[in-house]
Every structure is written in C-alpha cells, then in structure tokens.
Amino acid sequence: MPVVELQDVCKSFRKGGEIIQPLRHVDLRIESGEFVSLMGPSGTGKSTLLNLVSGIDQVDSGRIVVDGTEVTTLSRSRLADWRARSIGYIFQTHQLIPVLTAYENVELPTLLLKQSATERHRRVDLALEAVGLADRAAHYPRQLSGGQEQRVGIARAIVSHPRVVVADEPTGSLDTDTSEQIQELLQRLNQELDITMLMVTHDADVAAIASRRLLLDHGKLLETDLNEPGKTAAG
Amino acid sequence: MLLPWEYGVRNLFRRPIRSLLTLAALATVIMLVFLMVGFIRGLEQSLVISGDPDVVLVYSVNSEESLENSAIAARTPELLTSSLSGIVQRFGVTHISPEMYLAARVRTQDGHSGFGLVRGVKQTAPLVRRSVRLLEGQWPGPGEVMAGQLASTKLGTPVESLDIGRTIEMEGQAWRVSGTFAAGGSGYESELWCNLGDLQTAAKRQDLSLVAALLEPGASVAEIQLFCKQRNDLELRAIRETDYYASLQQYYRPVRMLAWVVVTLVAAAGVFAGMNMMYGAVSGRIRELAMLQAIGYRRRAILTSLVQEGVILAAAASLLAGAIALVFINGLAVRFTMGAFVLRVDGVAILIGCAVGLTIGVLGALPPALKALRQPVATALKAV
Ligand SMILES: Nc1ncnc2c1ncn2[C@@H]1O[C@H](COP(=O)(O)OP(=O)(O)OP(=O)(O)O)[C@@H](O)[C@H]1O
Numbered sequence: 001m002p003v004v005e006l007q008d009v010c011k012s013f014r015k016g017g018e019i020i021q022p023l024r025h026v027d028l029r030i031e032s033g034e035f036v037s038l039m040g041p042s043g044t045g046k047s048t049l050l051n052l053v054s055g056i057d058q059v060d061s062g063r064i065v066v067d068g069t070e071v072t073t074l075s076r077s078r079l080a081d082w083r084a085r086s087i088g089y090i091f092q093t094h095q096l097i098p099v100l101t102a103y104e105n106v107e108l109p110t111l112l113l114k115q116s117a118t119e120r121h122r123r124v125d126l127a128l129e130a131v132g133l134a135d136r137a138a139h140y141p142r143q144l145s146g147g148q149e150q151r152v153g154i155a156r157a158i159v160s161h162p163r164v165v166v167a168d169e170p171t172g173s174l175d176t177d178t179s180e181q182i183q184e185l186l187q188r189l190n191q192e193l194d195i196t197m198l199m200v201t202h203d204a205d206v207a208a209i210a211s212r213r214l215l216l217d218h219g220k221l222l223e224t225d226l227n228e229p230g231k232t233a234a235g
Numbered sequence: 236m237l238l239p240w241e242y243g244v245r246n247l248f249r250r251p252i253r254s255l256l257t258l259a260a261l262a263t264v265i266m267l268v269f270l271m272v273g274f275i276r277g278l279e280q281s282l283v284i285s286g287d288p289d290v291v292l293v294y295s296v297n298s299e300e301s302l303e304n305s306a307i308a309a310r311t312p313e314l315l316t317s318s319l320s321g322i323v324q325r326f327g328v329t330h331i332s333p334e335m336y337l338a339a340r341v342r343t344q345d346g347h348s349g350f351g352l353v354r355g356v357k358q359t360a361p362l363v364r365r366s367v368r369l370l371e372g373q374w375p376g377p378g379e380v381m382a383g384q385l386a387s388t389k390l391g392t393p394v395e396s397l398d399i400g401r402t403i404e405m406e407g408q409a410w411r412v413s414g415t416f417a418a419g420g421s422g423y424e425s426e427l428w429c430n431l432g433d434l435q436t437a438a439k440r441q442d443l444s445l446v447a448a449l450l451e452p453g454a455s456v457a458e459i460q461l462f463c464k465q466r467n468d469l470e471l472r473a474i475r476e477t478d479y480y481a482s483l484q485q486y487y488r489p490v491r492m493l494a495w496v497v498v499t500l501v502a503a504a505g506v507f508a509g510m511n512m513m514y515g516a517v518s519g520r521i522r523e524l525a526m527l528q529a530i531g532y533r534r535r536a537i538l539t540s541l542v543q544e545g546v547i548l549a550a551a552a553s554l555l556a557g558a559i560a561l562v563f564i565n566g567l568a569v570r571f572t573m574g575a576f577v578l579r580v581d582g583v584a585i586l587i588g589c590a591v592g593l594t595i596g597v598l599g600a601l602p603p604a605l606k607a608l609r610q611p612v613a614t615a616l617k618a619v
C-alpha cells in the first residue's frame with residue numbers, strides 16, 4: 001500500500017485570460033518510508049503538487065489518497081483535521097510565530113490532537129531534541145539563527161508524528177553550511193523516524209539526499225536517476 | 236480546537252503603540268457610554284425615588300404636568316381634611332402638606348445667579364415628605380431657606396454659595412440659608428425650601444401650588460379622585476405621587492431615547508477604531524494565518540482567536556473605563572431642566588458599558604479576520 005497515491009491528477013489555474021495547467025494527468029505512488037525529492041523549473045507546479053497532497057489546494061480532476069484517506073473528497077474543515085493528524089508541512093521560510101517561543105511554536109500542532117498535556121510535552125521535547133534544539137526551547141524566533149529557526153519549523157512538522165512530511169524548498173533561503181545541516185537532519189528523520197518525505201528543491205545537491213528523485217516538467221512527472229540526469233522513466 | 240489564549244494576548248504587544256492608542260480610544264468610547272448610561276440611570280432613578288406610593292398629590296387640573304404652573308385655592312387642605320377619611324392623622328396632626336412650588340431666579344451672595352426651584356412648606360412637610368433629612372443646620376425660620384444638597388448644582392453656582400449663614404436673593408427679598416438637607420436621591424435635593432407664608436408674601440400670592448397628603452396604608456386614591464370630580468368647582472386633580480413621576484418618565488422619554496442614540500453612535504465609532512487596529516494587525520499576518528491553516532487549524536479556530544484578540548483589548552478598555560467611571564463619574568451631580576440629579580454608574584450601567592465594550596471587540600475584529608481568511612491558503616502562504 002503506497003502512503004501517497006495520485007491518480008490522473010489535473011490542476012489548472014486561470015490567470016487573467018489564459019489558463020495555465022501545471023499538472024496534466026499526473027500519477028504518482030510513494031511508498032512508506034521513501035524520501036522523494038521533486039525538482040523542476042520555476043513555475044512548473046511543484047508547490048502546487050505539494051499543496052494538493054497536503055490538502056490545502058483542490059484538484060480539478062483525479063484522485064489523491066494519502067495514508068489511506070482520500071483527501072480529494074474531504075470538506076475544508078475535515079481536511080484541516082486530517083492535516084493535523086497526518087501531514088507535516090515544512091515551509092521555505094520557517095513561518096514561526098514571532099510572539100511564541102520555540103517550544104510554543106512546536107507545540108501548536110499538538111494542541112489539535114486529543115492527548116494529555118504530559119504526552120504533548122513529551123512529544124514537543126522529543127521533537128526539539130530530534131532537531132538538536134532542546135536547549136533553545138524558551139527562545140523566541142528572533143533570538144535564533146536562520147538555520148535554528150528552520151529546525152524549529154521542522155520540529156513543528158514532525159511533532160504530531162505524521163505519516164507524511166512535505167517540504168517546499170526547505171533549504172531555499174539558507175546558506176550552504178546551514179543547508180547541509182538541514183539536509184542531514186531531514187535524512188536522519190526519514191531514516192530514524194521512518195517519516196515519508198516529499199521535498200521540493202531547486203538544488204541538485206539537496207535533491208541527492210533523497211532515495212528517489214522526481215522531475216516535474218510540462219505538467220508531467222518523470223523519474224530521474226542521479227547518475228544519468230535527464231534520463232527518464234514513466235511517472 | 237482553539238489556539239492558545241496567550242497567542243491573542245501576545246499579539247497585542249506586537250504593535251504596542253497601536254494597541255495602546257486603540258486601548259485609549261476604546262476606553263474613551265466606553266467612558267462616554269458609561270457617562271450616557273449613568274445619565275439615563277441617574278435621571279430614571281431620581282424620578283423613581285421621588286415618588287412615594289403612600290403620598291397623593293392634589294393640584295390644579297389646568298396645570299398639565301408641571302406643578303410650577305399649578306394654582307389651587309388656599310383652603311384646599313382644610314377641605315380635603317374635613318371631607319376625606321384616608322389621610323393619616325396622628326396626635327391630632329393631619330399629615331397633609333400644603334406647598335407652593337415655583338421656579339425663581341436666585342442670586343447668591345458672591346454674585347452668581349441661576350434658576351432655582353423653590354418650595355414653600357409648612358411644619359407638616361416632613362411628615363409627608365418622609366425622605367427629607369436635615370444634614371446640617373436647622374429648619375428654616377422666618378426669612379430663611381434650607382438648601383437641598385444638589386441645589387447649588389441646579390443653580391449652577393459653587394457649593395459654598397449655599398453654605399449655612401450665607402444670604403441669597405430671590406423673589407425680590409433676601410434669605411438666609413439655615414440648613415442643608417438630603418432626600419434619599421429624590422428631586423427635592425435640588426430645591427430650596429422655605430416657609431410657605433414667607434414665600435407667599437414674597438411672591439405676592441395667596442394660593443397654593445399643590446397639596447401632598449400621606450394616605451393610611453390601604454387607603455385608596457380613588458376616594459380623593461372622586462372628591463375632586465364631585466367638587467369640580469375647585470378644579471382639582473389627584474394622583475398618586477408614584478404615578479405622577481411615572482408620567483414624568485414618559486415626558487423625558489425623548490431625552491432618554493436621544494441618550495440611547497448617542498450611546499449607539501459612540502459605540503459605532505468604537506467599532507471603527509477597533510476595526511482599524513485589527514485590519515492593521517491582521518494584514519501583516521496573512522502568511523502566519525495561512526500557516527496555521529496548513530498545520531491543521533480550522534478557519535473557525537483562527538477566527539475565534541482573532542476575535543479573542545479584539546475582545547481582550549476591548550475588555551481591558553472596559554475595565555479601565557469602568558474604574559474611571561466609578562471613581563469620577565459615579566455620583567457626579569448634573570443640572571437638568573427639572574432639577575439636578577447625580578449620575579449613577581450602577582450594576583446596569585456597568586453591564587451595558589461592558590456589553591458595549593465586548594461588542595466593539597467582536598464587531599471590530601470580525602471583518603478584518605474574515606477578510607484575511609477568505610484568501611485560499613495556498614495563495615496566502617506566498618503572501619509577503
Ligand atoms: N493561485 C494561483 N492562481 C493563478 N496561478 C497560479 C496560482 N498558483 C500557482 N499558479 C501558477 O501555477 C504555476 C505553478 O505554480 P507553482 O507555485 O506550483 O510553481 P513552482 O514549481 O512551485 O515554482 P517555483 O519553483 O518558482 O516555486 C505557475 O505558473 C504559477 O504562476
């Protein structure tokens with residue numbers, strides 16, 4: 001059973017008079033524990049694909065099943081509830097709330113789960129530990145470096161123990177060193193916590209940490225091989 | 236599930252100056268509401284307290300509702316006493332108070348002047364006007380007046396101008412202030428009382444304005460009313476005092492309505508102040524609100540949190556305004572056409588003030604919040 005499955009997904013936007021169709025009859029299966037990277041020229045629809053998988057955007061046609069739930073049939077509030085349980089979202093810029101501490105930022109998604117305060121605190125501690133920021137729990141975002149902020153953002157994405165984490169250019173606004181730390185972290189989380197990852201990136205080096213690499217071009221998904229970039233298999 | 240409460244509180248400190256200015260604006264608005272409601276409540280209260288259910292007023296049928304215009308024969312009290320059985324009699328004294336009531340220009344010793352309400356009474360007056368209590372000094376002797384504790388407010392003169400021993404001038408005559416009295420918040424407190432005979436002489440009148448009589452418990456006004464009807468040559472009418480003041484309440488209805496209109500307008504201004512702040516607060520937070528939706532918060536939860544934010548600020552403003560109102564507005568004496576009364580910031584006023592405050596918070600936060608949440612999450616996440 002794949003954790004993420006897209007069947008014949010189409011998505012288009014109307015922009016002024018013209019219609020852009022970033023996704024044309026896209027099929028995709030991601031198995032549990034896979035780390036999938038998604039590359040492609042700017043404006044091809046990579047973010048759009050992530051947004052469809054995480055249920056914050058709706059398909060025109062086709063079916064998306066994530067972790068056994070057919071997200072394409074859920075109402076907006078059901079989708080929100082489902083996201084809280086099943087999806088972690090890592091943003092390009094950390095998107096931390098400036099008036100909340102690192103700890104409180106990470107705690108936000110757990111408040112949506114039905115669990116005791118003890119369990120919640122345990123999970124937040126674990127998540128902060130996993131990203132190596134246990135000692136920064138009480139800091140506010142402005143007291144953290146860019147890389148630390150992104151790590152808090154990652155802790156927030158994994159704290160609810162989602163089956164799938166989507167990341168939209170998680171290293172896109174970081175310098176090389178920091179980017180490498182984040183890459184390592186993502187890889188470690190994928191391997192140690194068995195989180196299925198779907199990550200968009202513009203950077204071939206970043207894409208290389210994934211166990212499987214995809215390319216989105218002209219509305220189609222192509223599998224690429226690291227050694228033979230451009231060589232494709234049907235997506 | 237809702238966002239933590241601290242989120243709303245701390246958000247207010249994101250733009251402290253703006254929040255503070257809004258707080259000040261809202262507190263001012265709510266203060267004005269307290270002021271208006273205090274005014275309405277004070278007016279109503281003074282009219283309610285002024286009526287004694289056991290007292291019946293007998294005055295001229297031709298006077299409409301204003302006792303100053305009433306003129307009745309000087310022998311009316313004797314006629315009433317001899318013809319009626321329901322009036323209290325104790326130790327040979329009939330509890331009936333013949334009174335002359337008029338509005339007169341009063342000039343004080345220090346040169347101030349204003350329109351005062353003057354009541355000429357006899358020694359029996361306190362038997363009928365049971366709320367009247369001498370605070371200081373003495374019952375007026377010949378050529379003397381005693382002043383209600385709000386009389387100076389009614390005149391618009393300094394409080395000291397009616398101190399005991401001072402002289403005032405009215406009806407072309409000089410009067411010495413002999414004492415000060417309270418009357419449980421009723422209308423008498425804005426009046427000047429003197430001896431009936433003195434006032435009649437000074438005003439060059441022989442008649443009375445009204446007769447107030449204390450009824451035996453259980454006695455009916457109907458008997459007196461019947462008497463007035465039978466002796467229609469006397470042109471009298473009788474009304475229970477509480478009914479009289481209830482009709483005055485009717486008379487002041489337009490004033491009260493106007494006050495309520497002002498309350499509404501002022502509250503609307505508050506809503507706009509709140510909205511202005513919340514638009515500013517929310518517009519810089521579009522991405523953050525989208526992020527919250529992306530991690531699983533329902534729109535309703537976020538909406539609630541934003542409304543909470545507005546309500547917290549409005550509640551703080553209400554508290555501030557309430558404290559100020561209790562200290563500075565409550566008990567403030569104000570002058571009004573038919574007398575003076577004190578503003579009352581009572582439970583009802585507090586309730587209304589706080590309700591207005593909360594409404595401002597909710598109504599001010601809703602439109603900006605709804606606007607921010609109308610955008611699709613995917614688009615809002617890209618907002619700058
Ligand atoms: N809400 C929208 N309305 C109209 N057009 C949109 C909308 N969202 C995306 N698009 C268009 O759809 C296309 C795909 O957008 P998307 O953001 O998915 O691209 P991307 O591959 O993530 O690009 P980048 O690498 O620059 O982030 C773009 O041409 C974009 O302009």
Ligand SMILES: [Mg+2]
Binds near residue numbers: 047168
């Ligand atoms: Mg993108």
